[in-house]
Amino acid sequence: MAATSATNFTIGSTASIGPRCGPFTQSNAFTIKLNSKNYLRSFSGLKAANSMSCESESSFFGNESSLALARTYNTKAHKNNQRSYTYVQPHASYKVAILGASGGIGQPLALLVKMSPLVSSLNLYDIANVKGVAADLSHCNTPSQVADFTGASELANCLKGANVVVIPAGVPRKPGMTRDDLFNINANIVKTLIEAVADNCPDAFIHIISNPVNSTVPIAAEVLKQKGVYDPKKLFGVTTLDVVRANTFVAQKKNLKLIDVDVPVVGGHAGITILPLLSKTKPSVTFTDEEVQELTVRIQNAGTEVVEAKAGAGSATLSMAYAAARFVESSLRALDGDSDVYECSYIQSDVNELPFFASRIKLGKNGVEAVISSELEGLTEYEQKALEALKPELKASIEKGVAFVQKQPVTA
Ligand SMILES: NC(=O)C1=CN([C@@H]2O[C@H](COP(=O)(O)OP(=O)(O)OC[C@H]3O[C@@H](n4cnc5c(N)ncnc54)[C@H](O)[C@@H]3O)[C@@H](O)[C@H]2O)C=CC1
Numbered sequence: 001m002a003a004t005s006a007t008n009f010t011i012g013s014t015a016s017i018g019p020r021c022g023p024f025t026q027s028n029a030f031t032i033k034l035n036s037k038n039y040l041r042s043f044s045g046l047k048a049a050n051s052m053s054c055e056s057e058s059s060f061f062g063n064e065s066s067l068a069l070a071r072t073y074n075t076k077a078h079k080n081n082q083r084s085y086t087y088v089q090p091h092a093s094y095k096v097a098i099l100g101a102s103g104g105i106g107q108p109l110a111l112l113v114k115m116s117p118l119v120s121s122l123n124l125y126d127i128a129n130v131k132g133v134a135a136d137l138s139h140c141n142t143p144s145q146v147a148d149f150t151g152a153s154e155l156a157n158c159l160k161g162a163n164v165v166v167i168p169a170g171v172p173r174k175p176g177m178t179r180d181d182l183f184n185i186n187a188n189i190v191k192t193l194i195e196a197v198a199d200n201c202p203d204a205f206i207h208i209i210s211n212p213v214n215s216t217v218p219i220a221a222e223v224l225k226q227k228g229v230y231d232p233k234k235l236f237g238v239t240t241l242d243v244v245r246a247n248t249f250v251a252q253k254k255n256l257k258l259i260d261v262d263v264p265v266v267g268g269h270a271g272i273t274i275l276p277l278l279s280k281t282k283p284s285v286t287f288t289d290e291e292v293q294e295l296t297v298r299i300q301n302a303g304t305e306v307v308e309a310k311a312g313a314g315s316a317t318l319s320m321a322y323a324a325a326r327f328v329e330s331s332l333r334a335l336d337g338d339s340d341v342y343e344c345s346y347i348q349s350d351v352n353e354l355p356f357f358a359s360r361i362k363l364g365k366n367g368v369e370a371v372i373s374s375e376l377e378g379l380t381e382y383e384q385k386a387l388e389a390l391k392p393e394l395k396a397s398i399e400k401g402v403a404f405v406q407k408q409p410v411t412a
């Protein structure tokens with residue numbers, strides 16, 4: 001394990017402000033005044049908590065993520081073209097561990113998490129190449145300290161004290177494969193990693209990205225149960241990318257500002273189990289039957305669209321990292337006391353007969369605070385039929401995950 005220090009995040013007079021964020025590219029020396037929440041929003045990836053007033057606003061993806069990101073581009077500062085700034089003190093106090101950190105998702109995700117003002121420690125674990133990733137990232141002058149861990153012997157140290165553990169470890173699809181085709185390899189990987197999470201940071205929020213999510217989350221639940229530390233409120237299948245895609249595709253189709261669109265996506269994370277509730281789009285939008293069919297199918301097949309475009313070089317990584325970073329940031333904001341954090345996620349559920357089901361949830365300090373089950377009421381006939389149609393496949397994937405752990409119980 002090698003720890004590398006990070007400098008505090010400060011905004012210098014001619015410094016770059018995070019990634020290029022809308023109007024704040026820095027061709028000239030300039031400054032930005034940070035004297036209101038709106039101005040703080042303008043920091044995109046580096047929106048820092050202001051010690052005076054903005055702890056609960058400190059997020060770079062915001063509770064409505066794209067909404068918050070988009071406000072970034074529409075601030076008063078932008079409108080007034082103001083260019084002076086004051087120093088803001090970051091409020092970093094959370095430890096995030098990423099398992100599978102040198103992979104296609106892991107690397108850009110690590111970068112985005114490194115940019116969070118809420119993170120004080122960023123622990124990167126992988127079975128390969130993690131030292132270089134950590135050394136590289138550690139040169140970014142954001143608040144968190146980066147440390148690398150590799151091999152089973154270092155996993156426990158990586159996890160100790162973690163508040164959020166994100167798991168993108170595992171193999172991705174190639175063209176022609178289903179997510180379920182990844183089960184044999186990824187089930188073992190997730191099982192082993194979750195055993196270590198149970199032993200070392202059982203109170204952490206656990207974000208599972210590794211596919212097939214419909215089965216890997218039940219696998220994780222079963223492992224945690226066998227270890228006696230299962231808290232269903234803190235285990236999440238990351239389905240944020242489905243929401244991100246739905247928002248993007250609907251905005252494109254209906255010529256809406258992306259920042260305004262919010263589409264809940266429920267069910268699971270594979271093919272027809274991904275169910276966008278287009279009738280619940282905010283703001284209210286009218287779709288023709290053809291548009292509903294076209295958008296639903298595109299959202300369900302979006303992962304395959306990327307797998308085919310990458311032609312054997314893997315699946316979605318950059319958009320997934322973006323989506324996962326949004327979910328991490330939402331979790332950290334909830335942990336930090338923000339009482340207004342909502343995301344869709346695949347969780348243990350009782351909204352219907354399926355034991356795991358993705359729904360919109362309210363996040364709080366202890367994980368899932370509420371499931372917004374009202375969103376599943378008043379569905380259109382199309383959505384209701386799609387919901388019934390997905391149930392057998394999702395049920396089978398859940399049972400497959402549970403059976404996998406029951407056949408090979410966890411190590412004590
Ligand atoms: N939930 C979602 O929406 C999405 C899920 N995924 C899934 O995420 C997973 C990762 O995808 P990529 O990053 O593109 O794959 P990748 O192959 O680029 O990276 C995976 C990383 O995991 C590491 N790894 C393998 N076994 C490990 C172990 N036992 N412990 C720690 N690290 C280990 C590898 O060394 C590699 O660095 C895949 O299963 C993919 O299907 C991908 C996109 C979206």
Ligand SMILES: O=C([O-])CC(=O)C(=O)O
Nearest residue numbers: 173211302303304315316
């Ligand atoms: O399609 C895949 O294999 C990766 C994935 O889950 C997604 O992009 O939604």
